[in-house]
Amino acid sequence: MAERKPVFVMDEDVERTKGKDAQSNNIEAAKAVGETIKTTLGPSGMDKMLVNSTGNVIVTNDGSTILGEMDIDHPAAKMIVEVSETQDEEVGDGTTTAVLLTSKLLSKAEDMLDQDIHPTIIAEGYREAEEKSMEILDEMKQDITIADDKEILRNVAKTAMTGKGVIGDKDILAKTAVDAVTYVTKETEDGYNAKLDNIKMETKTGANISDTQLIEGMVIDKDKPHPEMPDKIENTKIAVLDTEIEVGETETDAEVTIDSPGQRQKFLEREEKQLKEKVEKINETGANVVFCEEAIDDVAQQYLVNKGIHALKRVDESDINKIAKATGASVVSNINELTEDDLGEAETVREEALAGDKVTYIEGCKELKALTVLLRGGTEQLVEEAERTLDDAIDVVATAINDGDTIAGGGAPEAELSLKLRDYAATIGGREQIAIEAFADALESIPLTLAENAGLDPMDTLVNLKKQHEEDNQNAGIDGYEEKITDMTEKGVLEPIKIKKQAMKSATEATEMVLRIDDVLSSKTTE
Template sequence: MAQQTGQSYVMREGSQVTRGFEAQTYNIMAAMAVAGAVISTLGPRGMDKMLVDSTGDISVSNDGATILRKMDIEHPAAKMIVEVAKTQDAEVGDGTTTAVVLAGELLRQAGVLTEKSVHQSSIIKGYLMAAEKALEIVKDMGVEVTEKDTAMLKKIAGTAMTGKDTENAKDFLSDLVVKSVAVTMQKDAAGKYYVERENLVFEKKKGGDVTDSKIIEGVLIDKGKVNFQMPSRLENVKVLAMDIGIEAKDTQFDAEFKIKVPGQFKQFADMEDRQIKEQVDKIAKLGVKAVFTTKAIDDLAQHYMAKYGIIGLRRLKTSDVRRVAKATGGSLVTNLDGITPADIGTAGLIEEITVGDDEMVLVSKCKDKKVTSVILRGVSEHILDEYERGIDDALHAVQNSIKDGKIVPGGAAVEAEISLRLKQYAMTVKGKEQLAIDAFASAMEVIPKALATNAGLSPIDMMIALKSKHGAKDGKNFGLNVYKGKPMDMLKEGVVEPMKLKTQAIQSATEAAIMILRIDDILAAAQTKNPAPGRR
């Protein structure tokens, strides 16, 4: 066979191929850059980030999920790290920064090993062994908690809100969160408690103080009645939730009407009016006194509804109308002709209330007592957004703790214990996997070091103090108290987190690191240029 010379090109001109160690280095550096962008936000003394989008809108936050979601990231490996944050947020609702920082540090440690000629397959195997052992350690540290332990649940909520803008009202909001969970909590088929998040909605209203926030049983709609002549308060009401409008029916196809005689236009208008009146009459005959719809309510329909003493709200969010249907025991109606008594809900009270400067409608004393609303007050939209994010984290933390029935000490106590015990475990493993397990253990130290650094403390001194405590008997619950600048028993201090937060962060970070370590080539296609306008 004749020997061929020269280079063969299998990709389009302009494509880029990065191979081997260079490709791995680029990926690791990209992952570390993402982790570096959020590491300073970690912990009670973490800093905020100012985010400016392409339109010039500014937002300030120290929430890892929010920061990464708004960052305009292009690098493929960096996007994979962002996926870690999304997974963590979807599964647990908190701990996104921990997961991303841990993934970045695992890759940095892997980069050090590859420079020492340790093959990726050995690193991956060692990381998998270390992750499995780490999860066992976390479970050993778990402390049981139940839905009845209100004091502990408040501490869980408080820990989740620490370091955010909600911290100044942490005690009040923790109490609000736990009460909200208690109202909306349900049992599943296995007898375990869970919180149906759709049953709990926060309505943000600018003005007042956060302590003016309150829980309201029922559905709160952020709109007033459509017509001032409609009643403002009704008791023992039949309720209709609709996904259709009360207006003249449009033709199915575009049509053109030619008026030849002057009276024909009036006949056409009268026909539309009759259609609208018939729809309102049909609703009134069903005994309905409150209508909530995602679509429009014609002005004439409003007039007839007011005469019948029916309150109406239009152009609502579908989620709000569904909540009304669920709370009142009705159904979401899509056709007036096919309404049955089962489609109509009931409410003990419907009233229009004033919150701040706005009118809102409250549907209360419903069949489903689990449907609840919370009015959240704050001095500005930015503060309200941060309150909402903090409360959302706290709700997830309390919910996960109740569902799994296990919590762990905070303040990086878990990471410090894992680091210590993994180093001991590494000594029992033969081969190059030992180096990977030891690197995994060192990577876990990035969390307590970041907490110390962000609080202005010496990370070296704090790690020495933490290792000393964890090396002693009954020291596994000691974490870093950044306010006092020393390790303390986090369970006694009331700094606790859901166990699932830690297990999910370890799993997500390890999987992302391994996925990136498996990549040895980057094949980037040539960028397609759009033709100039007017040219083909």
């Protein structure tokens, strides 16, 4: 009988980790991510300094920002980072909670794997615990309405700012967030709907955060390219272009040879004629303001001046789209196709000095209630952190308005869920009961971390917190400022319930995904 030759399915450079080794490796990576941002949780959380390859420095304790800036290679760790990204996209806050919960769920799963509990059983138990948690959270929620609960909304905004570097200005930023969101909120048949796309954030250094303003309209950080253009236009007709106002390039590569001054003059006259025709076309539509995403030729600028047209060039694409939406304009790519129907309207477009620079204000927009938050700060790093903080606050206030409910913070929901999940687990039996109890243990990691970061004894604090919940004080949580357990609703520490639900949902799904991996194949070389 002929000797069988070995069959090689994979390249010999492929590194392979199987079974429990693969699971353990992935879990350790996830736990490392959790440990990285653990100290940022809560009002006493610490900041991280992030320095990129170009030397740019970011100081923040925002979990999403920290993980987004880190150079993470491990595939399982990247999955945990995606949990943070999803949490940030869906609700704008709770990223650290989501990552910590994922890390702890996997840590507890590792203990169960050592007891020879199959990953499928663990995943099923976790899913069941998550579903039960959603039911319990719905029983704990507090309904709100935008018309009557402005103070509650400000507390929601302040809670989102907890532990941030600009916490000293939380009252100003909280009011700014609530005023901004309520301005762009409409009442519908199904409730309220906050349209955050209608809010534009503009930052300027050179003043204090207390100088932050809300401007009804849009502020574009650009000034007119020609000094003789009008500073102010009223009853505006606005053309929005995503093309340049320059001489068009030929479709084929061509070389123009000029042998005499006369030929050069004719060439220049032909270019000027093309530019003049473009400006004439804009003027014929009735436009008296032009916002252009690309360049505007110097000669074209003079023709615009002659027609009394105010213009901006090289406006960011995002601003171009916002201007079009706010004024009712159509974004036009070919000037020859521009018509009166493409124009937008606003009451006023004006240029004004701000912090030593010239900016453009668009006020009285036709189509929607556009709003600009003009955020001020003494330094670039301070204003960047204030922008991240205010952005989170705006997101959570909008979530609270859209969903119409809040829940206590400070670890209160996690403590209540942990208590009730243990009671629920006792009714299940079997190995799934162990997984549900492990889920309850993982939830306790949130108040434990809050206590630890506040300088309290974690275990003593948790024992006292659990006692409060056993006595039916479901809103009892950890006050990191006064370092004690108190009723968090009375302290005004409130969050949209969606933050908690999304964190548990994302953490459970990511944990299940990691647990189901028992074989990791990675190439050592790249071509």
